[in-house]
Amino acid sequence: MKTDEVGKKIAELRRQAGYSQKTLAAALHITDKAISKWERGICFPDVSLLPKLSILLDSDLEVFISEDLKCEEWVGLIEIDECDFSQIVYDKPLVYYLLSHFLLVGITDIYIITNKKNQHYLSDEKFKTLGFTFYFGQPNQQRVMIFNHPWFLFGSNLSQQFLGAMSSCRNTKLVPENFRETVLFDYKNNYFKDKKKFLRTSKKRTLGRGMVCLDMSDADAILDAASFIKMYQKHSGLLIGSLEEIVKKKS
Secondary structure (H helix, E strand, C coil): CCHHHHHHHHHHHHHHCCCCHHHHHHHHCCCHHHHHHHHCCCCCCCHHHHHHHHHHHCCCHHHHHHHHHHCCCCEEEEECCCCCCCCEECCEEHHHHHHHHHHHCCCCEEEEECCHHHHHHHCCHHHHHCCCEEECCCCCCCCEEEECCCEEEECCCHHHHHHHHHCCCCCEEEECCCCCCCEEEECCCCCCCCHHHHHHHCEEEECCCCCEEEECCCHHHHHHHHHHHHHHHHHHCCCCCCHHHHHHHHC
């Protein structure tokens, strides 16, 4: 479903629910101009509004908006040179935790800028069987989701945070509390033109409470991440960063 189709659907559901643009905007504490932009297909609703909007319009808007975003022309970029991608972090290679974020939002074309050892490791056939296509170089298109540091991120609505940044129609940086930016979203192919300017001018979106952000750039940091993963998986019965599980659920 394209942006204009989503807009038409929102307009239809709004009328069925008995709202005018003005009354719906008041219920969401936004302007009616924002509602008008959605319905004209100019942009998507912000991801933070989707739960309440779904309740007001009695429809699971989050599902079809997220599905549409997965079809957008987004690629991934991992620009990390200082760590070993094959390093085991509890029970999985370090790079699995990075790749899992791309996979959860439907991105499988990944550009890699890294050292020769990591390039060799990523040439393993197992990554192709998981649906990834790797390109060792700089992306030449717009709409790139970027990891430029080996962060471990975890949270119950993390993928929705990514989708929200992707739907914002501008360059965006996700910033956990007490950390610098962790994931970058280049909407206009500006990242490699001037990285400092990109970081300075990108829209800041703060990850909310309950999000875990850990560094995986050195041995001590990796031990912290491994301890968290071990404890969570042991007591929840769920896996973190399992590419095989994500592929299975999406198939």
